Amino acid sequence: MSATALIRPWTAPARQRAFLNAAAIGVPLAISAGVVAWRLAGIGAAIAAIAIGLTLSLLVALRLAARFDLNWLIRTLDARRPDMEDSAALLFADEASLGPLQRLQRARLTARIDAETPDQLAPDWHRRSIALTAIAALIIVALALLWPRPGQGPPTLAPASEGVAATPGIPRLVAQNLRILPPAYTGLPVRDSQSLDARVPHGSRLEWTLRFDPQASLPRLLMLGGQPRALRRDGPDWIASRTADAAFLYRVDPATGRGPTPPLHRIDAIADAVPQVKALSPKASLSMVTRGQRSWSPAFAATDDYGVAASARLRITLAIGEGENVTFTEREIAVSGSGPARDRRFAPRLDFGALGFGPGSDMVVQLIVRDNRSPAPQEARSPSLILRWPSAQQPEGSGLEGMVNTVLPAYFRSQRQIIIDAEALLKQKSRLSADRYLARSASIGTDQQILRGRYSQFLGGEESAQPQLPTADAETHHDGDGHDHGPPRQPAPGFGVAEDVLADYGHPHDDSASSSLDPETRAILKNAVDEMWQSEVHLRQGHPDLALPFAYRALRFIKEVQQATRIFLSRVGPELPPIDPSRRMTGKREGAASRTLAVAPIERGDGPAAAAWRALGDGPGAIRGPIALDALDRWVRSEAARLPDPLALSGALDAVRRDPDCGPCRAKLRGLLWTAMERPPARPARRAAPDANGTRYLRAIEGAAP
Structure with a gap:
């Protein structure tokens, strides 16, 4: 028989008995602690107390059971079994290390050990300790159940x-x-x-x-x-x-x-405060997708005085596309928080593939949380976080083969921004190589081209292409010139009519956006587009210094168009009554009223408070005896929302009303009224009178004799 096969059956009953003894003592104590915690702090504290108590009981039981090992078995066999002849250690020794006599003794002990069972070596049940622990646990549970909670039962006065x-x-x-x-x-x-x-x-x-x-x-x-x-x-x-x-x-x-x-x-x-939500990461409101990134985990913190709901809503807005081909989709997903109720953390993981987020898109997220107020929970929203995935760079087809240009969305461009970029490029000219300088200038020229095209659409689209030289042939309309010519027109029965000639060989532009512009505004806008073209030409040639004058003139024309539009819109106003021509040049003034406006005093809302403040003082308007405070009482009730402490003011008013001769009461009410009244508007301070030196200086600069 091997030593291992002998150790396990002889130590297992003792270990089991020790484990059960410890559990029988620890479990009732853990349950009683949980009941006490439930009565004092609720079900959550009870669960935590029971879990901690059972864990400690398990650890103690396992530690006590581990004491029954090989050394304990040898000592116990030698102490309880005289037939072992104090040689129980030979049963578990390595046979190769034993001598002939030791092997003989081991064989004799092996034959004798089966005379008793392993259960006889197990420790006794701790009946007294188990009984005392159970009785104590029952007493604790009974006291916890019968003892009134805070706020229950008759109060102690x-x-x-x-x-x-x-x-x-x-x-x-x-x-x-x-x-x-x-x-x-x-x-x-x-x-x-x-x-x-x-x-x-x-x-x-x-x-x-x-x-x-x-x-x-x-x-x-x-x-x-x-x-x-x-x-x-x-x-x-x-x-x-x-x-x-x-x-x-x-x-x-x-x-x-x-x-x-x-x-x-x-x-x-x-009152219950509104929850507060802030973004923990990323710190910046706008961040970019990094290479290889396939998910995003923004983190938010939500705090509240009484607790934030365990779940919140994450609003996700996707802007897919560039320029004018942008589509927006919005959805809300439920997210779970972690941490204590008064300070929760939300860190959802957003998978790009599941959301359909790809290059050339923006993702805007906003967390919406609620507190635990019932009814009508309060809602708060976090700042918006934007994740941008730039589109793949594509080659520019403007004759600069091999050059790559990333074009910003159209709403980020303006004529003023083009001027700023050109001036910044001029400052960096000494630090850039010639090729790099030309590429940067051409990039700004591309921005100028896009902006020119956007303004050209208000002129019927004629200026969106490059203008022809004066020596070029006259402009003709043909298929593929970028205009909608409509279906083929059948020949008119008449001949030589101007309308029929235009319909056969041209097309009108009266249905375009330019038809809504007055001739003056159209001419100014045409000048702006021409200046933009000249600016674009010089920028593409790598001469931003020559393009700046044209860019400035284009900006000035654009401002004139905006101002003209404002002037035109402001003229649309109420219609004035018609003039009676029969009374003109007659000198009759019947029915003509004076146009002089009466000067009305400023109405202040603290009239009753000011009157009471003067009556409570020591000035000319002071009242020594009882004061009529009904108007002040009504004023306090109506202005309670804006007063710093309406209850203190009402209490002081009640004290003066009950005892008009109480000096401290009157002083307290007067002080509270001073803090409650509206502050007078600030006035410029008077200049201090000059002293002797200042007077001499003023007389000297006026040319007078000192």
Whole structure:
């Protein structure tokens, strides 16, 4: 029997028993930890706690089982089996290294070892430890299930701090608690606040638990500027609830208007912020396809105060083609994010083949994410990222064989850009070889040709070809000259009629785009096209310095055409009433009204605030006693959207209304009004009066005696 065949069956029962002992102790503890985490932080924390607990239990069990190896087996056989005669190590030794007596002893031990089974060497069950662990786990689970969650069960009231003196027979607030239940989408736990002032998420449910001494009969929550809210009795306590759909001020009135006025409390409703999306890579908004690239993985980061949805939409716009033959396709695909909910990462992989993206195309991507607000989640869009795949370079067929020219799209060209390129080429002339300089100049000439062709279409297309020399034959129309001649015309019955001659031997151009231009504008545009032709000729010959004057004149003519077009369009306006010629030269002025416009004062929106500010001050318009604040109250409500802190202003206004003689209250309201009123427009500062030296200098330059 080999040593390996003997070790495995004798150690396997012991390892299994040790593994089960450790698992029986660790699994209940992991489950109890998961239940506690579920009660404290929800199902996600429970799953994480159970997973961590089971992993630790497995690692400990495997480590304990690994202790039962060959050394343990030899020690155990020698300790428990007297018939092994302290020679159990011979059973697992290499036979070649044994002497004759050792081999004889090994044969005797091999015959004796089968007298017992391997199960007798396994350790005992840890019944006491397993029982104690199970009992402890059950107690923990029971306490976790029976223990109320934060915000459940009756709240613990805190002593009230209203600062109101006790009046015999008048109830006053002695204990308080404010429970805040945020909306589910925020993921925030329910919490109890010992203060009646709080900042809560918008849409939270508020529950007040109040206690009065002596017991109140009909306490209320007085909403400043709103309807009072009654409280319902629950044993010794009084309870009220409301949804925080907006910020508000309130006070607790325990005695229905009797006794001293309680202080104001403030609830701020914090609105859910819109998600923020930014592009992580690439950093630039425009990037180019590299050689061998077959996919693109733009990366985005989306953050939100309460969490971004796990999935988003990626809008992909493909612009395929060049020049005027561009087709656009748009699609949206769903992408999944990674990372925590408040800071997710989106990195979709876009395969060029699946999208149909190829040379001469642009791909524009934009990520659209939503937050977890319910209902009506908010949406945000990332900046657009553009991936450009330039088209393959093709040879230019303008007589420069072997030269390669990549032509930009037509919408990137302009006459001003041609001038800029020509001037830049002149500055680089000393650093370029003659061939390179000629190629660059010819490339700019090609741009000039394309631009000239685009302007020539407004002249009927006649100027799109190279102009003929004065000595050339007269222009004739024939098939293939680039014009649409229509079907063959049958001979007219008449002879010598001008219209019939034109129809037989020519074709009119009145249906072209040039027919909409007035003769003046057409002539200016014709001059611009001629100057472009001269500029193109010199550029193709490698003389950008000679082409610049023509290019500048072409630009000037184009500007004149644009201005003429604007002047022509501006003349189309409202029709004036007809003039009565019977009243001309008569001197009659009946019915003629004065054309002098009255100077109207500037209407400002903070009139009530300014009036109250003056009344609260120490100037001539100050009022020492009670002030009429109804107009100011209405102004605060109507302008609440633009005021920096309307609640603080309303609270200060209420304090002055209740105690008109309170100096600190008046000063506080006046200070808040100053920050709330519109700022006056800036005026130029007056020049400082000159001093003695300045006066002498001014008199000297005026020619006066010092």
